Amino acid sequence: MVDLRIISYNLRKHAAIGELTELAVSNDVDVMCLQECDTDDLADSVAHLQLIDATSTNRLGLALYARADRYTVQDTKMFSMHRSLHDRVLSPRTSACSRRACTTRRSATTCSSARSTPPR
Incomplete structure (x- = not known):
């Protein structure tokens, strides 16, 4: 049996790029x-690790690195998925409520309904 070690890592808007080598x-x-x-x-x-593929449609996207000395990647395919309900409700582009409103109200449903009149 061969072990395969995979890590999925969120760079927090590219801020953690310096942590990759150590990781x-x-x-x-x-x-x-x-x-x-x-x-x-x-x-x-x-x-x-060698860069295998990365998305190209958004500035912040996804990337895949793999060991070239152990694996030969034959093909990659990127595809779009529908946005999740969480992303649609809390998206800064669609929600006019302020961060304070989201924090104060504590729920996506209440927060999204507070778009026109955020709390003071």
Whole structure:
């Protein structure tokens, strides 16, 4: 049996890009999946991992790194998925309520209904 070590990591709007080498080396990962990465600012390699593919439609997107010395990636395919209810309700582009309103009200339903009159 062969172990396959996979890490999925959110870069928090590309802010954690400096943590990748340490993460890859200390965990001896085979595949690293990144979220919220600036796809225009990705290295071709991170430690022993090679960049396999990255999204190109958004500034903050997804990327996939893998060990080229152990695996040969034959093909990749990116596809869009429908936005989740959470993203649709709490999206800054669709919600006019302020961060304070979301914090004060504590629920997506209440917060989204407070769009026209956020609390003071």
